[in-house]
Amino acid sequence: MAKSENQIVNFYSEENPATRRVISTLAVQIHEYKKKYDKTSILLTGCSASNGTTMIAINLAVYLAQAGMTTLLVDADMRTAVKHDNRIVDRGLSDVLSGQYGEIRHTNIENMYFMPSGRPLKDPALLMCKDSSAEFFKRTAEKFDFVIIDCPAVTIVPEALTMFSSVDGVLLICSLEKTTKKQLQAAKNVIEPYAKKYYGLVVNSVDAQQYRSLFPNSDYYEKKKKREVIKDKFRNKVGNQNDKPNGAQNSKSNDSLYGKLNDIVNNVLSDKKDR
16 A cells, blocks of 8 residues: 555535535544544445435545645445546555555645545455455554545445444435435444444535524624625725715715615625525
8 A cells, every 4th residue: 555646636625605614513523533532534424325425525535634634535435446537546445455556646635645446346345344444444544644434325335334343433424305214214223333433414415595594693704704795895886986076975975875884784685595
């Protein structure tokens, strides 16, 4: 297992403010666990397919790396060959666990590294049951501040279950639109014996209106920034009017305009409905 600088893998973080807030909250909680209990490896797995587990794993790894912590993102879906930057990566996790050569790739994010899934296997769960799996997580925990493992859904394939005993923490991902109650219960049953390692549940696919109803003050700072932008534009507009030779307003009218500024700002921000 070695770091390779020849093939740099590019990753990009989510720009949506709500998503970034969730990621930052997860990152802080994970960092606190590390400080208190020296927990390094965190496995992310879905309650069903297409829950957005990979998106959460990537953004979490990027956030931790940008915070200055060396972070390894591991693609643990060893059933398919995945393309990165338009090429099939054929050396990775499955190769390392098989006792062969595997590479850890550099990325475009400082402090962030990536291990691809490696060559596809028909039944990777059998490989994960070997001692090499525990040894892999032990070695990576010694080299990196954090190891984020992106694993297939625990209710679909058994790979995640085989890793529970080897990692420090488990984070479940579900989708409000796609995950059923039956799948949630199934995931709960699987993770129950590992309750001490359970970090929590991330709910994806929550629309903006639902999110605001659950967390009414979550966009406080975004609103504050908007408010300042509107104030600046308003002041500039008034200033331009005062510069006109024949359209200058007296100080009394200016005071009146500025007095209405907060009302205008509040009216602009009061409409919370999506358009």
